Amino acid sequence: MLIATTAQMKELDRAAIEEWKIPSTELMERAAEGVAQAVLKELKERPGKSAASVFCGTGNNGGDGIAAARLLARSGMQVRAFLVGSYEKMTEDAKEMTRRLSDAGVNLEQWRPDAELYQFVRRSQVIVDALFGVGLSRPIQDPALTALIERINRSEALVVSADIASGVEADTGRILGTAVRADRTITFTMPKIGHFAGDGKLCTGRLQVWDIGIPSELVRQGTYLTQSIDADYVRGVLPRRKPDGHKGTFGKAYLLAGSVGYTGAPVLAARAAARTGCGLVTLGVPESIYAIAAGKCEEPMPYPLPDTKGQFSKKALQGVLERASGSDAVLIGPGVGRASEAAWLMRTLLDQLGVPVVLDADGINALEGHIDVLDRRKGKVTVLTPHDGEFARIGGDLSSGDRVDAAREFARRHGCYLVLKGHATVVVSPAGTALINTTGNSGMAKGGSGDVLAGMLVSLLAQGAGPMAAAGAAVWLHGRAGDLAAQALTEYAMTPQDMIGRIPAAFQSIRI
């Protein structure tokens, strides 16, 4: 799904209102309809005469809540709407919705933390969170508001947020002070980064995008730099398989991986590469572990390279170049170790190889203090797959808490593609486009999981996918395989090996 910034949302709203003459109150009514319908649909599954507490801020997000309160009251629910803030600060549209609410026989009540109100909130089946939307501009600090949000988060009611969970910064996914943890979020027109990225993802619950009547001509005019990765995206970018293709057609992947102590990483990466569709997988490993790797490889083709003390030595260079330069994509790094000769080898390969390179794990660590090697590759395709620690080691700055922006800044500066791994993995291009993944679970946070991803990624690159497509599809399929493994085996017991076994089912789930 394409993702809009708050500036783009404001511009869409402005153009709809000023140029298309759509009254802003009409947009607000449509937004409220989305929220009310989501609540009613949910309650169908929980029969009984239900009560709802609707918390409204003073901005237009509050206006959405006030209008939704009227629609819910009309449907027969017992509704109380609370204004959190002062009436004087309310926007004109929110005030208009307050009049409409009172015409319907419900008064907007000033929220105060007293026992009677809390009792009503406690027996509500539903809480509507319309405190802040995309207009949240500073951290929530007011103690009464913070206490209210904590109350909402402790309650057993179904929490439905209008547009975005209040407290989440729409353009980053950061939590500003504190935030509502919603079960459902109904967002308007287009999703925002905060629904998918960082802690915002945890606060969003199930996301639904609701059309509030902004003309599609206006929406289509925008240039959206960020999108979430879903099955449709992956289906659209996977390299097509030629019916008359042979193994050369589907690409040769070359992997440089492993060391004494890390015999699993090369095998996991190579198996994952073979499972993801490329024609040939060649695996260069230190000769000390060759016998072990060879014993575990069937489709991938392992071969030994000179090593010293169990890690690649400088003497391996020629042997790597001979095979790697003729391949379609190269993966460097899983389990290679950090000895100086191995690190030198990886940097020298980066300098000398012209083919697309995925740099993972110790391949990334080898750039610590040598980032100029990456800069020299500008113009060639380099995809880095760091987790936060590796990212920091090579100069990435996550201190702002804005992961998408931090990744973008790094990719732009160094002319590379970046897969910043984590709870919601972010993929960025040097041109500033970004993808945010939607699959995956905590069962994947185990040693070896990254090796599987790196193998999948180099396999897709070798098949001819562009770097963004290959990285986007790899992270989604990897997360999907992880979700399927968790379903069958639990997040506790699943292993990266189990994920490789579910790569086929991950492909099947996008119905290619």
Ligand SMILES: NC(=O)C1=CN([C@@H]2O[C@H](COP(=O)(O)OP(=O)(O)OC[C@H]3O[C@@H](n4cnc5c(N)ncnc54)[C@H](O)[C@@H]3O)[C@@H](O)[C@H]2O)[C@@H](O)CC1
């Ligand atoms: N025409 C439009 O613009 C539409 C807007 N809609 C809704 O309007 C929302 C945006 O409305 P607004 O721009 O009025 O913004 P919000 O309603 O999100 O919040 C802005 C208000 O909160 C205050 N505020 C910001 N941060 C605060 C903090 N930390 N502590 C206390 N107060 C704080 C601001 O001073 C302002 O009064 C959207 O998210 C959406 O829900 C929808 O009604 C659809 C149409």
Ligand SMILES: [K+]
């Ligand atoms: K909200």
